[in-house]
Amino acid sequence: MRTCWINGQFVPESDAKVSIFDRGVLFGDGVYEVAAVFNGRLLDADLHLARLVKSQAAIGLPAPLDTAAWLDVMQEVATANGIVEGLVYLQVTRGAAERDFPFPAQVSPTAFAWARPKRLSDDPNAVGVRVHAVPDIRWGRCDIKSTSMLAQVLAKNAARQAGAFEALMHEDGVVTEGGSSTLWMVKGGALFTRPLSSDILAGITRDVTLELAAELSIPVREEAFTVAQAIAADELFLTSATSFVLPITQVDDAQVAGRLVGPITTSLRNAYLARAERLTAAIV
Ligand code: PDD
Numbered sequence: 001m002r003t004c005w006i007n008g009q010f011v012p013e014s015d016a017k018v019s020i021f022d023r024g025v026l027f028g029d030g031v032y033e034v035a036a037v038f039n040g041r042l043l044d045a046d047l048h049l050a051r052l053v054k055s056q057a058a059i060g061l062p063a064p065l066d067t068a069a070w071l072d073v074m075q076e077v078a079t080a081n082g083i084v085e086g087l088v089y090l091q092v093t094r095g096a097a098e099r100d101f102p103f104p105a106q107v108s109p110t111a112f113a114w115a116r117p118k119r120l121s122d123d124p125n126a127v128g129v130r131v132h133a134v135p136d137i138r139w140g141r142c143d144i145k146s147t148s149m150l151a152q153v154l155a156k157n158a159a160r161q162a163g164a165f166e167a168l169m170h171e172d173g174v175v176t177e178g179g180s181s182t183l184w185m186v187k188g189g190a191l192f193t194r195p196l197s198s199d200i201l202a203g204i205t206r207d208v209t210l211e212l213a214a215e216l217s218i219p220v221r222e223e224a225f226t227v228a229q230a231i232a233a234d235e236l237f238l239t240s241a242t243s244f245v246l247p248i249t250q251v252d253d254a255q256v257a258g259r260l261v262g263p264i265t266t267s268l269r270n271a272y273l274a275r276a277e278r279l280t281a282a283i284v
Contacts (some may be wrong), residue, residue: 001013001014002081002114002115002116003077003080003081004016004077004112004113004114005073005076005077005112005113005114006018006110006111006112006113007064007110007111007112010076010077010080013114016112016114018093018096018110018112019096019110021096021097021098021099022093022095022096022110023093023094023095023096023097023104023107024091024093024094024110024147025093026099027101027148028146028147028148028149028150029059029093029094029147029148030061030091030092030093030094030110030146030147031052031055031056031058031059031061031091031092031144031145031146031147032089032090032091032092032145032146032147033048033049033051033052033055033089033090033145034048034087034088034089034241034242035048035074035087035088035204035241036085036086036087036120036241036242036244036276037078037083037084037085037086037087037088037115038085038120038121038276038277038279038280039084039085039276039277039280039281040078040079040083040084040280041075041078041279041280042071042074042075042078042088043241043276043279043280044204044208044241044279045070045071045074045075045088046067046071047204047207047208048204048241049067049070049071050067051145051202051204052070052090052092052145053067055144055145055146056092058141058143058144059094059144059146060103061092061094061109062109063092063109064092064108064109064111065111070090073090073113074088074090074113077113077114077115078115081115081116083115083116083117084117085117085118085119085120085121086115086116086117086118086120087115087116087118087241087242088113088114088115089113089114089115089116090111090112090113091110091111091112091113091147092109092110092111093109093110093111093147094107094109094110095107095108095109095110096110118242120242120244120276121273121276123243123244123246125165125243125246126246126247126261126269127247127249127261128247128248128249128250128259128261129164129165129166129238129246129247129248129249129250130163130164130165130248130249130250130251130252131159131164131165131166131167131168131178131238131248131250131251131252132158132159132162132164132166132167132168132251132252133167133168133170133227133251133252134155134158134159134167134168134169134170135169135170135171136151136155136169136170136171136176136177137151137154137155138151138152138169139151140198141198142176142177142198142199142200142201143196143197143198143199143200143201143202145201152167152179152180155167155169155179156179156180159179162252164250164252166178166179166180166181166238166248167179168183168227168230168248168251170226170227171199173226173227173228174224174225174226174227175194175224175225175226175227175230176194176199176200177194177200177201177203178238178240180240181203181238181239181240181243181246182194182200182201182203182205182206182209182238182239182240183230183236183237183238183248184209184236184237184238184239185225185229185230185233185234185235185236185237186233186234186235186236186237186262186264186265187225187229187232187233187234188234189218189219189234189264190218190219190220190221191213191218191219191220191221191264192220192221192222192223192225193206193220193222194222194223194224194225195222195223195224196222203239203240203241204241205239205240205241205243205244205245205272206239208272208275209239209245209268209272212268212271212272212275213268215271216267216268216271218264218267218268227251230251230256231251231254231256233256233257234257234262234264235247235256235257235261235262235263235264235265236248236249236251236256236257237265237268237269244269244272244273244276245265245268245269245272246269247261247262247265247266247269249261
C-alpha cells in the first residue's frame with residue numbers, strides 16, 4: 001500500500017483522510033502542485049513550490065509549510081514509495097469548517113501529498129498524441145493553480161471520449177492551453193506560445209522550455225495562435241511537468257504535418273530529458 005503524507009504525518013493510503021467539511025471538498029477552495037520525479041529525485045520542485053507560494057497568496061491561504069519542509073516531504077513521499085520515474089502531487093486547502101462561503105474566522109489549512117509512478121524517459125506517448133478541441137469555459141483566474149477544475153474535468157473527459165490524449169482549449173477559436181498542459185506550435189522555424197496572463201497557467205515546463213529554446217537558438221514569439229493555425233502548423237506540441245515535451249500529431253480528425261514528429265519538438269524533448277538527467281544526477 002502507498003505511503004502518503006497528510007498534515008505532518010506519513011501514513012498508509014487508507015489512513016490518509018480529510019473531513020467532509022473540508023473546504024477543498026465543499027468548494028474546491030485550495031491549490032495544488034504536481035512535480036516530476038526523475039532518477040528517484042525531485043525535478044524543479046523548487047520552481048513548483050515558488051508557484052505554490054504565489055497560488056496560496058492569490059487566494060489568501062496561509063502557508064502550512066515552508067519550502068524547505070515541503071521539499072523534504074515531497075522527496076520522502078517519492079522515496080518511501082520507491083518512485084524512480086513519476087510524480088508527486090501536493091495540495092493545500094483552506095481546511096475544515098462549518099459550510100459558509102466566506103473564509104472562516106478559525107480554520108487551519110489541510111495539506112497532503114502523494115506520489116505515483118509514470119513513464120517519463122520512455123513515455124509511450126512521445127510518438128505523438130491526438131488532441132480534441134473544446135471551448136475554454138473556465139473562470140478569469142486561470143493563472144492560479146486552483147483545485148476548482150470542473151471545466152478541465154469536462155474538457156479532458158470529452159477528449160478521452162473522443163479518443164484523444166488531451167483537450168485543446170480555445171476561446172472563440174484562439175488557443176488558450178491544454179486541459180492540463182501548455183500548447184506550442186512551430187511555424188516557419190519559430191516557436192509560438194500564448195503570452196502569460198490570467199487566461200493561462202504559467203507553466204514551469206513552459207519556463208524551462210523557453211530557456212532550452214534560447215540555448216538552442218530557436219526563435220520564440222509569445223503570441224496567441226488559432227486552432228486553424230495549430231492544424232496548419234509545421235509542428236505542434238504540449239508541455240507539462242509530467243509529460244515534459246510531447247508531440248501532437250493530430251487535432252481531432254486533422255493531421256498535423258502528416259503526423260510526423262518534427263525536428264524542433266524532437267530537439268526540445270531531448271534537451272529537456274538531458275537537463276532532467278543532469279539536474280537529478282547532481283542531487284545526492
Ligand atoms: N497540470 N496548464 C494547465 C491548466 C495545467 O493544469 C498545467 C499542469 C499546465 C502545465 O504546467 P507545468 O508545466 O507547471 O506542469 C498548464 C498538472 C501537470 C496537472 O494538473 O496534473
